[in-house]
Amino acid sequence: MTTIFDPLRLGDLALANRIVMAPLTRNRSPNAVPGDLAVTYYSQRATAGLIVTEATAISHQGQGYADVPGLYGADQLAGWKRVTDAVHAAGGKIAVQLWHVGRISHNTLQPGGGKPVAPSAIRAKSKTYLVKPDGIGEFVETSEPRALDAAELPGIVEDFRRAAKAAIEEAGFDGVEIHGANGYLIDQFLRSGTNHRNDNYGGSIENRARLLFEVVDAVTGAVGAGKTGIRLSPVTPANDASDTDPQPLFNHVVAGLGNRDLAYLHIVEGATGGARDFSQGDKPFDYADLKAAYRNAGGQGAWLVNNGYDKELAEKAVADGYADLVAFGKLFIANPDLVSRLKRNAELNDPDKATFYGGNSRGYTDYPTAA
Template identity: 75%
Template sequence: MTRLFDPFTAGDIALANRIVMAPLTRNRAPNAVPTALMATYYGQRASAGLLITEATAISHQGQGYADVPGLYAPEQIAGWQRVTAAVHAAGGRIVTQLWHVGRVSHTELQPGGGAPVAPSAIRAKTKTVLIKDGVPTFVETSEPRALDIDELPGIVDDYRRAALAAIEAGFDGVEIHAANGYLIDQFLKTGSNRRTDAYGGSIENRARLLLEVVRAVTDAIGGGRAGIRLSPVTPANDVIDADPQPLFTHVLRELAPLDLAYVHVIEGATGGPREVPDRPFDYAALRAAYRAAGGEGAWMVNNGYDLSLAQDALAEGADLVAFGKTYIANPDLVERLKQGGPYNPPDRTTFYGGGEKGYTDYPALSA
């Protein structure tokens, strides 16, 4: 039972163990600026081998939920510097997740009250979060507009600039969010991409934006400080693909030469079952295709893992295991896993928005 707790190196990032805190949106960054309370929150969890921050918008256009942080303004960089300093002071490592929500947004959150953007003008059958009278409220997403092809280089550059801002903010690296039905995933999948230009139709075209973004980021900060998150079959945010196995095999083969620090794969439905009955997927074959193409980045698995499943995953070829909701209520999860529990139960009413309650007030075992 030692491998989970053994040190590991992912690209240029040396980790104390193979336990990863998955990105968890908490809606506690008013005006998209990270707060001192967030520094406390992440610092409490710094015993993880790697912390991945909540999804962080690369631009105002990329915002899709109220009170989520950004990384495109000086005050945001300064806020994140407090967070990374707290984590590093506690001996941890932290990367930020770079995010553009695409169509999963609302006009109230967009610059000038404009429409959200998407590969195609297809409204997502999902909800986002606005703050109404100080209370987080779920509302239907707004009708998006299709991006013009000449807008795409600017979005790619937004990712590049956000990656550089992340390094300025003291992060050990970045994770490109290409999962869960957000912009890059919307371009990848047939259910949301009906384009007929160079970014639609064939697998190669639908994967084009993802690969342009990854190359821009790795050119800016180096592949050893960059990871990517993928969700081949999750139905999150109303995005599905008609044939995901060849799509993601192509993506991983193209990513292999870029020397990424890690590939983070959500198995099954995000936050739901690990198997999606009507969308079977062979994750072992995907990892094998990546390795066969020369991909050496760490393979990170995610979705519903506990201690036993994590040990099994490492024995079967995974390198890192991400834990999500368990980390909300258990800041010292590494120690609790070592001891086999006990685990604090999470308060779901405090997941999104609020202050210290349900955020920084969960007790550690030492208390």
């Protein structure tokens, strides 16, 4: 019987186990540069089969929160190279999550103080994280966005391609994960609640999915499909995301990914960080049907699941063949040695929610390992 501790071939990568560290925004990279703390934080967690980093902006325009890292400057890439070197020295594998936040931003974070960009000029009922002049972080309402002109979209696709290439060739990552989830730019184009366009990128499901496929093709063309994954969250309400009928939308998306030979699909089940049974539309979302749509379209990539999994639920998902890997978020925040703790059924540290965003080593690199 397959367990979460068994090795797995993930595209071009050989993983030691099927336990993945989920991407976790921590707001500890001033000037968008990962520093000494990030080196320690990620290397502490290198026993994960795969680390997926915190979401990382592909461009200045793609940034939506203070003190999140980037992939668009030489100093940022050099900072990440120190992280990947440390993870590799500890025997781990690490992929970077490629991020454009779209409308989930604030004008003070945008180039020239401009408006955030979105498929349509609809302000999100959501918040972002800023740092005040006194150095204290605070959550504030997102700014009003402007609708992207279709002529701007090839430039954003190119930003994804360039960032992916730099991540592999300069920063030393083993792979990349395209962030297509949680109400950020790609997800905003997918969803009917955020995409009110009437051009080739709006209206029909096929049109709303166009940008996602363009980004996937650009990224895989730059670094190879075997080094590329994508994260999707079919029903999450995170960042004011919504769709009137998510099942056919996301079935279409995964079917379209089926012939693109990706290393993996990373599926957030339910409401991100919340109820696993949350759904939108008239009926519960069918994740088994979603996976079937992918496999029936020829998709061979690994199926990675996320949201609210504990050891028992994860073991069952893998043993039953429902999932190939399971991602853990908050448990990895508080337990750098999570793999060992799960294997030995050791007691788990509880995460300190007050230290999730911003700050220093407290609640970041100071969680103890088990004896």
